[in-house]
Amino acid sequence: MREERYMNPYLAGLLLGLLLVATFYITGRGLGASGAFKSVVVATVETVAEGHASDAKFYQEYSAEHPGASPLMNVLVFEIVGALLGAFASGLYAGRVSWRLEKGANATTRARIIGAFVGGILWGIGSQFGRGCTSGAALSGLAVMSTGGILTMLCIFGAAYGVAYFFRKLWI
Amino acid sequence: MGPLVPEFISENMSYIVGFFIGLAFGAILEQAGFSSSRKLVGLFYGYDFTVLRVFFTAGVVAMVGILGLSHFGLLDITQIYVNPTFLWSAIVGGLIMGLGFVVGGFCPGTSVSAAAIGKIDAWIFIGGIFVGVFIFAEGYPLFEELYKAGYMGNIRVSDTFDISANAFAFIMVLVAFVAFYAVYLFEQRKQKGISFFKFDAGSLAVSALFVLLAVGAVWFSDRRERILRLSEDKEFVARYPMDVMDLDEAAFWIMERANDKVQFIDFRKKDEFMKMALPNSYNFTVENLFEKGGNSRLKLKGMQNVFVADDEFTERQMAVIAKELGYKRVFVLRGGLDAFRREILGFEEPKGAPKTLAEEWLVRFRKNAKEEVLELIKENKPKEAPKQKEKRKLGGC
Numbered sequence: 001m002r003e004e005r006y007m008n009p010y011l012a013g014l015l016l017g018l019l020l021v022a023t024f025y026i027t028g029r030g031l032g033a034s035g036a037f038k039s040v041v042v043a044t045v046e047t048v049a050e051g052h053a054s055d056a057k058f059y060q061e062y063s064a065e066h067p068g069a070s071p072l073m074n075v076l077v078f079e080i081v082g083a084l085l086g087a088f089a090s091g092l093y094a095g096r097v098s099w100r101l102e103k104g105a106n107a108t109t110r111a112r113i114i115g116a117f118v119g120g121i122l123w124g125i126g127s128q129f130g131r132g133c134t135s136g137a138a139l140s141g142l143a144v145m146s147t148g149g150i151l152t153m154l155c156i157f158g159a160a161y162g163v164a165y166f167f168r169k170l171w172i
Numbered sequence: 173m174g175p176l177v178p179e180f181i182s183e184n185m186s187y188i189v190g191f192f193i194g195l196a197f198g199a200i201l202e203q204a205g206f207s208s209s210r211k212l213v214g215l216f217y218g219y220d221f222t223v224l225r226v227f228f229t230a231g232v233v234a235m236v237g238i239l240g241l242s243h244f245g246l247l248d249i250t251q252i253y254v255n256p257t258f259l260w261s262a263i264v265g266g267l268i269m270g271l272g273f274v275v276g277g278f279c280p281g282t283s284v285s286a287a288a289i290g291k292i293d294a295w296i297f298i299g300g301i302f303v304g305v306f307i308f309a310e311g312y313p314l315f316e317e318l319y320k321a322g323y324m325g326n327i328r329v330s331d332t333f334d335i336s337a338n339a340f341a342f343i344m345v346l347v348a349f350v351a352f353y354a355v356y357l358f359e360q361r362k363q364k365g366i367s368f369f370k371f372d373a374g375s376l377a378v379s380a381l382f383v384l385l386a387v388g389a390v391w392f393s394d395r396r397e398r399i400l401r402l403s404e405d406k407e408f409v410a411r412y413p414m415d416v417m418d419l420d421e422a423a424f425w426i427m428e429r430a431n432d433k434v435q436f437i438d439f440r441k442k443d444e445f446m447k448m449a450l451p452n453s454y455n456f457t458v459e460n461l462f463e464k465g466g467n468s469r470l471k472l473k474g475m476q477n478v479f480v481a482d483d484e485f486t487e488r489q490m491a492v493i494a495k496e497l498g499y500k501r502v503f504v505l506r507g508g509l510d511a512f513r514r515e516i517l518g519f520e521e522p523k524g525a526p527k528t529l530a531e532e533w534l535v536r537f538r539k540n541a542k543e544e545v546l547e548l549i550k551e552n553k554p555k556e557a558p559k560q561k562e563k564r565k566l567g568g569c
Binding site (some may be wrong): 006007008009010012013014015016017018019020021022023024025026027028029030031033034037038040041042045048055056058059073075076078079080081082083084085086087088089090091094096097098099100102103104112113115116117118119120121122123124125126127128129130131132133134135136137138139140141142143144145146147148149150151152153154155156157158159160161162163164167168170171172 | 174176186189190191200201204205211215217219226227228230231232235239247251253255261271273281283284287288289291296308312315318326328337352362374
């Protein structure tokens with residue numbers, strides 16, 4: 001089956017590591033993903049409910065930390081748009097592009113949809129507390145040996161192992 | 173010297189660079205198989221260890237790579253973003269994300285790569301992320317206390333525990349290798365015979381990579397510590413070949429107002445410097461020598477950098493550090509500023525007629541120099557040290 005032909009994981013890891021080094025060398029910071037989602041949320045709220053955005057503290061703090069143009073003018077947003085296209089090109093090349101819902105063998109479609117949505121919500125909240133997700137906090141944090149980043153990494157993987165048993169029906 | 177943003181690459185240009193970094197990021201994630209939720213969560217159920225291999229390999233490669241760039245003076249690691257540590261927020265956030273990983277099957281970066289190839293569950297997951305961020309934003313007054321609790325600064329493991337960056341990197345390389353080997357054995361649990369090592373190109377390449385990483389982790393020592401140690405070694409400093417500028421030459425350059433040819437790098441304390449400083453001089457600390465701001469000041473094209481301090485030995489110590497860091501055209505002032513104050517600024521004509529022509533010229537020169545240099549010093553407003561830009565506050569996520 002063509003779909004199973006993925007890159008050797010160590011080679012992929014080596015390339016990802018080198019990309020991360022290059023990213024630090026060029027931009028002075030690591031890779032990130034959840035920051036882009038945050039930018040989109042802030043931009044949306046600022047557009048849809050301007051008054052609310054100037055009242056609520058979260059948005060105020062965001063604009064204080066990111067002065068200047070629209071929240072969308074952010075390297076991470078460009079990075080994620082790039083990632084979408086890069087992944088699409090890779091999928092096209094490998095013949096993996098198609099609309100479908102992936103789920104565990106014994107999971108219902110309904111369970112998978114709810115799981116995916118709730119999981120996304122949890123990441124949205126968790127990545128704010130963790131000040132980054134697997135890319136920005138865990139991987140980039142590991143690369144620069146940030147105490148907080150490594151702690152978050154350990155908690156992500158630790159918690160995932162801790163709760164895996166209770167959600168086994170979703171996956172196996 | 174990196175990072176290239178913002179000095180060499182403008183803010184606007186960095187968006188384009190970010191886009192291309194993203195292209196590679198997305199392609200690597202997809203190629204690795206991170207566009208499949210079943211493959212991702214396989215790690216937590218023991219049927220697929222791709223995440224462990226890719227993530228851990230990338231982590232140690234980047235860690236050792238950054239040590240290497242810093243070791244060779246290509247990257248100023250004081251200028252790269254180190255995620256701040258908010259103890260409780262980091263823990264709670266990690267736990268929530270870990271739960272989200274198993275429930276949702278993705279993390280944000282991987283969900284993007286999966287959405288790109290048409291995974292509907294990934295699009296739903298992304299919708300969830302937006303809702304999650306929104307919930308956090310709206311509930312921020314409730315979360316704020318926890319969010320900001322236990323702030324410890326932008327610390328590294330080497331600040332938290334009594335361990336050097338090199339030792340930590342070495343341990344991580346070792347842990348990664350052991351984990352990979354354990355997983356390799358674990359995957360053979362259903363086979364009859366276990367092979368402890370496969371002599372194929374892949375296994376050998378991975379082993380070689382990890383040997384290199386382990387060597388790098390130890391070898392890419394902190395340049396700063398090594399060089400500072402050298403500069404404390406009196407004998408080493410005394411024997412170090414050094415270009416020495418005579419007092420009269422220094423006075424001559426000052427009188428020539430040759431600001432594009434000669435600058436003085438002054439290592440005295442700031443208050444002394446602000447009281448009296450030579451024209452075209454810059455107040456440096458030892459730290460400035462290692463930083464990007466100092467880097468651009470010392471690398472001016474064709475500029476001769478004369479290191480000054482009260483005594484010549486301190487000048488030599490600083491010059492040794494600068495030369496070890498690879499800076500060229502570094503001079504020390506003979507006898508230091510003490511001598512300059514005595515022989516030039518405080519010059520007194522010797523009694524009796526000069527015996528030789530050279531002596532006569534010297535007396536005449538120094539008389540002029542005393543007057544003019546004193547005047548120039550009075551006019552001169554000491555410039556502040558090269559300011560380091562504030563550390564990057566904006567992080568990856």
